[in-house]
Amino acid sequence: MASSIETFGLTKRFGSFTALDHLNLKVEGSKCVGFLGPNGAGKTTTLKLLTDMIFPTEGGCRINGVSVQDDRKRALADAGVLIESPEIYPSLTPNEALGMVADLRGLAASDRRDRIRTVLGEVKMSDWADQKVGRMSKGMKQRINIASALVHDPAVLLLDEPSTGLDPRGMAEVRAIVRDLKQSHRLIFMSSHILSEVVDVCDEVALIDKGKLLFYDTLENVTARFANGHSTVDVLLARPITPEDVARRVTPLPSVAGVQQLDPKRLRVRFTGGLDGQEHLVEALVGLHLGVVSVAESESALEEIYLSQISRGD
Amino acid sequence: MASATVDAPAGRLQVPGSMQQVLKLTRYQLREYIRSRRFVALAAIVLVIGAILTAVVAHFRGAVISTNLAYYGTFWGGGVVFVIVLAAVFFGGDAIAGEFQNKTGYFLMGLPMRRATVYVGKFIAAFVASVAMMLLFLAILVGNGAYYFGVNLLPWQIWLSLVLALLYLAAVLGATFLFSSLFKVSAYGFVLTALLFLIGFSLIQDVVTMLVKIEPWMIISYADSTIGEVFSTNVLWGLTGTVTQSTIGMGPHAVTTTTYTAGVGEGIVIMLVYLVVTAAAGLWLFEREEFT
Ligand SMILES: Nc1ncnc2c1ncn2[C@@H]1O[C@H](COP(=O)(O)OP(=O)(O)OP(=O)(O)O)[C@@H](O)[C@H]1O
Numbered sequence: 001m002a003s004s005i006e007t008f009g010l011t012k013r014f015g016s017f018t019a020l021d022h023l024n025l026k027v028e029g030s031k032c033v034g035f036l037g038p039n040g041a042g043k044t045t046t047l048k049l050l051t052d053m054i055f056p057t058e059g060g061c062r063i064n065g066v067s068v069q070d071d072r073k074r075a076l077a078d079a080g081v082l083i084e085s086p087e088i089y090p091s092l093t094p095n096e097a098l099g100m101v102a103d104l105r106g107l108a109a110s111d112r113r114d115r116i117r118t119v120l121g122e123v124k125m126s127d128w129a130d131q132k133v134g135r136m137s138k139g140m141k142q143r144i145n146i147a148s149a150l151v152h153d154p155a156v157l158l159l160d161e162p163s164t165g166l167d168p169r170g171m172a173e174v175r176a177i178v179r180d181l182k183q184s185h186r187l188i189f190m191s192s193h194i195l196s197e198v199v200d201v202c203d204e205v206a207l208i209d210k211g212k213l214l215f216y217d218t219l220e221n222v223t224a225r226f227a228n229g230h231s232t233v234d235v236l237l238a239r240p241i242t243p244e245d246v247a248r249r250v251t252p253l254p255s256v257a258g259v260q261q262l263d264p265k266r267l268r269v270r271f272t273g274g275l276d277g278q279e280h281l282v283e284a285l286v287g288l289h290l291g292v293v294s295v296a297e298s299e300s301a302l303e304e305i306y307l308s309q310i311s312r313g314d
Numbered sequence: 315m316a317s318a319t320v321d322a323p324a325g326r327l328q329v330p331g332s333m334q335q336v337l338k339l340t341r342y343q344l345r346e347y348i349r350s351r352r353f354v355a356l357a358a359i360v361l362v363i364g365a366i367l368t369a370v371v372a373h374f375r376g377a378v379i380s381t382n383l384a385y386y387g388t389f390w391g392g393g394v395v396f397v398i399v400l401a402a403v404f405f406g407g408d409a410i411a412g413e414f415q416n417k418t419g420y421f422l423m424g425l426p427m428r429r430a431t432v433y434v435g436k437f438i439a440a441f442v443a444s445v446a447m448m449l450l451f452l453a454i455l456v457g458n459g460a461y462y463f464g465v466n467l468l469p470w471q472i473w474l475s476l477v478l479a480l481l482y483l484a485a486v487l488g489a490t491f492l493f494s495s496l497f498k499v500s501a502y503g504f505v506l507t508a509l510l511f512l513i514g515f516s517l518i519q520d521v522v523t524m525l526v527k528i529e530p531w532m533i534i535s536y537a538d539s540t541i542g543e544v545f546s547t548n549v550l551w552g553l554t555g556t557v558t559q560s561t562i563g564m565g566p567h568a569v570t571t572t573t574y575t576a577g578v579g580e581g582i583v584i585m586l587v588y589l590v591v592t593a594a595a596g597l598w599l600f601e602r603e604e605f606t
């Protein structure tokens with residue numbers, strides 16, 4: 001059976017304030033879903049409802065077909081959870097903390113040592129395996145938290161901003177871990193504020209704002225739908241180019257819909273025609289001998305969609 | 315390419331039964347008590363209390379230890395109640411609130427366990443740790459008792475008294491856990507337990523006795539006297555208490571005080587009711603507590 005996360009009419013009110021408003025979402029298969037939304041949108045609220053840390057005012061949710069509200073034990077049996085950087089008992093070492101998790105989760109005793117060593121290796125904490133967690137930095141603790149969500153090799157992962165507090169290398173490592181998990185048929189549901197991270201590892205995105213789901217779709221569909229058939233690339237030049245040259249030589253190129261000069265040596269080019277359009281554009285650009293040194297897909301595509309969708313709600 | 319890997323075989327994970335999880339959690343919690351030095355700290359306090367007691371007994375000798383029954387009734391009966399309350403405060407005062415305040419509960423809540431499992435696991439751990447303190451205190455008393463009366467004179471009542479003390483401990487811990495799950499700040503649980511059991515309940519008991527003039531059967535501390543009472547020569551076993559009236563002074567200025575003493579059966583019932591009610595209420599609360 002494919003892994004799944006499902007919410008139906010999931011609603012949470014705190015007093016008269018509605019933090020989550022009738023969320024209907026069905027996520028299924030082996031993939032990574034990015035859960036986006038501004039501060040206070042209701043992401044953590046959703047993840048806490050999904051793990052029975054808080055209770056819905058209305059509606060409910062299921063993990064792998066099991067109602068979280070009716071049977072948290074069975075629903076969470078094959079899920080790994082990391083929500084809001086929890087604290088591990090400070091007197092424990094990573095080895096002991098993960099040992100406790102593995103034990104309570106019922107990982108066979110014979111597998112425990114290997115699994116713990118593996119996940120501590122994955123989060124690059126092997127050298128700290130026997131140091132007290134209480135003396136660790138925030139980022140180090142977060143790495144242990146990630147390890148403890150992975151130790152039983154769960155089919156479903158619920159991660160709330162997993163790269164919070166991590167250094168750039170740590171963030172890259174988290175991406176690598178998530179990519180690996182996807183390859184081994186896991187379902188990952190991950191909230192994040194880092195759009196480049198989402199573009200990098202997620203197959204699908206869900207965007208919520210003020211407790212309401214704005215859309216849930218594949219990354220390509222979202223980009224295509226909101227860009228009106230436009231794509232964007234960032235072009236880096238070896239030599240500065242004047243605005244006149246841009247207007248005279250770049251803008252008229254076939255399939256170009258608009259050019260924005262980010263700085264004297266960087267251009268953001270919007271174009272039509274998908275991959276074919278991009279091929280023609282790059283060939284034409286190189287043909288101009290402007291000193292093109294790189295053409296990269298703009299990471300801002302999702303950002304633009306994000307900003308346009310969020311501001312619409314204001 | 316992604317399809318080259320297959321799902322791990324089903325059944326690689328067998329989440330333990332709830333009872334097993336309770337015991338595992340109990341073990342980890344006990345380790346935590348030892349790691350956090352709470353265990354050692356309270357053991358040191360009990361040893362100090364034991365030392366003071368030993369000195370007092372040695373100093374007054376005949377006056378306070380006319381018989382072995384009187385000795386155990388006074389020193390064990392009086393002392394263990396205090397040890398129990400201290401243990402409850404140390405091991406139970408922040409058991410639930412601390413999980414919220416320190417955010418360690420968020421770690422546990424991600425695991426496939428019923429909420430009751432967490433509550434009961436921590437309760438048993440607190441109980442076991444407290445029993446260790448009680449036994450340490452008992453050892454000191456029996457040591458003294460053996461010195462003055464010989465080992466053969468360990469009265470049989472001590473075993474009954476121990477059972478009553480265990481029951482009282484369970485009832486006090488039940489209340490402590492209930493207080494602890496009422497708050498999300500650890501300090502409140504500590505303070506409320508200590509205040510109520512060290513001062514509050516006996517104060518209420520006095521008020522009920524003197525002003526309302528009824529038997530204070532609804533107060534848990536009324537039952538704790540049975541722990542020492544069983545050593546008395548005219549012990550009451552029944553389900554009802556006795557009233558003693560004593561008059562001080564004479565004529566119009568005479569003051570009559572009324573003292574109620576719980577029967578042993580009555581004490582057991584009171585303690586059982588407190589245990590069941592507080593445990594049920596605490597569990598009910600914790601089942602509904604949100605980790606916001
Ligand atoms: N216990 C609570 N009581 C009252 N309001 C709450 C509570 N918890 C959350 N909220 C409100 O619910 C809304 C959603 O919060 P939530 O933590 O889910 O946001 P988020 O999307 O995770 O934001 P962030 O990106 O900042 O983590 C916020 O407006 C928040 O103020």
Ligand SMILES: [Mg+2]
Nearest residue numbers: 043044045160
């Ligand atoms: Mg959040």
